[in-house]
Amino acid sequence: xxxxxxxxxxxxxxxxxxxxxxxxxxxxxxxxxxxxxxxxxxxxxxxxxxxxxxxxxxxxxxxxxxxxxxxxxxxxxxxxxxxxxxxxxxxxxxxxxxxxxxxxxxxxxxxxxxxxxxxxxxxxxxxxxxxxxxxxxxxxxxxxxxxxxxxxxxxxxxxxxxxxxxxxxxxxxxxxxxxxxxxxxxxxxxxxxxxxxxxxxxx
Numbered sequence: 001x002x003x004x005x006x007x008x009x010x011x012x013x014x015x016x017x018x019x020x021x022x023x024x025x026x027x028x029x030x031x032x033x034x035x036x037x038x039x040x041x042x043x044x045x046x047x048x049x050x051x052x053x054x055x056x057x058x059x060x061x062x063x064x065x066x067x068x069x070x071x072x073x074x075x076x077x078x079x080x081x082x083x084x085x086x087x088x089x090x091x092x093x094x095x096x097x098x099x100x101x102x103x104x105x106x107x108x109x110x111x112x113x114x115x116x117x118x119x120x121x122x123x124x125x126x127x128x129x130x131x132x133x134x135x136x137x138x139x140x141x142x143x144x145x146x147x148x149x150x151x152x153x154x155x156x157x158x159x160x161x162x163x164x165x166x167x168x169x170x171x172x173x174x175x176x177x178x179x180x181x182x183x184x185x186x187x188x189x190x191x192x193x194x195x196x197x198x199x200x201x202x203x
Contacts, residue, residue: 022083
């Protein structure tokens with residue numbers, strides 16, 4: 001069935017917004033108003049593009065992607081949220097989406113193809129490895145504001161009500177300082193054998 005897939009780029013905010021029902025399968029907690037508010041901000045950055053996979057007229061897969069430049073790697077292309085309809089996963093649709101983005105990165109002179117993913121999703125990790133990506137870093141995050149500007153206004157304009165937004169579980173702050181749950185490590189510094197800082201923290 002994967003050979004019957006057609007991939008094309010989506011253009012404009014309205015056309016890209018049509019991915020929401022499919023995207024929601026991977027992020028069911030994201031309200032539609034929040035999705036539209038975030039998408040509007042993303043599109044306004046002018047470095048975001050989106051592609052969709054179709055079987056006939058049916059949208060069966062989507063992926064956004066960014067291009068940018070950083071000092072350490074030069075120009076890069078980064079896939080963002082590769083989503084395939086659940087009943088059609090493992091048929092090669094996600095692989096075709098990734099290949100499309102990779103070729104576009106080559107065409108536009110990118111030196112690196114990358115993606116960020118949440119730890120603990122082993123199936124997703126294996127999928128990206130099969131696509132030729134490898135572990136070469138660690139993305140570290142810290143939760144900041146619990147609110148998302150613009151979401152409530154967008155909801156009111158659409159006649160919807162939205163619960164206050166909170167950070168995803170994987171970026172929420174721990175309930176107490178991490179060191180309280182960790183025993184003091186053996187002191188290996190000969191110049192400072194007492195390790196007074198660790199002892200004070202464990203009291």
